[in-house]
Amino acid sequence: MAEKETKDLQVKEKQAVATPAEQTRAGLVFTPAVDIFETDRELTLLADLPGVKKDGLTIDLDNNQLTIVGEVSPPEGSDEVVLLREYQTGRYFRQFALSDAIDQSKIEASLADGVLRLDLPKVEAAKPRKIAVKTG
């Protein structure tokens, strides 16, 4: 295979959490694992949301607070008997505070293979600019 050795993946239990708001619906709530990285021009957020369909995903932006909620309906059929259960399904919930440097009107979201990608471009003023020095 590849020349460089790949690390073996270790099991990470899904983290069930208590959300700040009281839950009115029954069910478990999990924190999705996220990557957030920043370049000069934008901030990118990747979140693992396995089992979340496009219709079940809600992304809210309110007062610089970005909320991601992903609903997962149990995939099992009604007459299936559980033999082994290592993970539970439920809702994914995570909130982030955005800085003013983000151009909130240009945020783009896409969902593929259970991974949400949010592109958060920075506003023009926040982008670093190189100023050429003229010699005269």
Place this chain on the structure above:
Amino acid sequence: MIIRRYFDAPTWGWKSPFEELARMRRELDRVFEEVPRTWPVELPTGVFPLTNITEDKDNFYLRAELPGTKASDVDISITGNSISISGERKIIAEHKNVKYHRREREAGSFRRMIKLPAQIDTSKVEAKSSDGVLTVILPKAEIAKPKQIPIKVS
């Protein structure tokens, strides 16, 4: 009768304490051996990926959460009554000059073997991947399916 019971009393006699411990150990070993090794195993085995297995009359269903893993990166093979899932989760570095604020998602390879409680019809196994969840439908072999036997009324 009375005498025998008196001599058999646990506190009586010249048994050393070590002998008594050895006896207790034998007893415990016997008890643990008698505990039936039952399916299902409810405890996670600690091998990636975490897997749920269910069954109905005709099939076993295996589900595993593998977000961001493409179907082409997963290998599934089945022999008799065991299934092996292996693959690699890749996270592609997109830019060179990035500053990470959070890095919780992990990349790497995985391999897992699971034994099912009955024989599988290996020719009819179906696997699909949607929304980051891998689902494998494993039809039970004809001999492993439950059969209803009608009772004749004479």
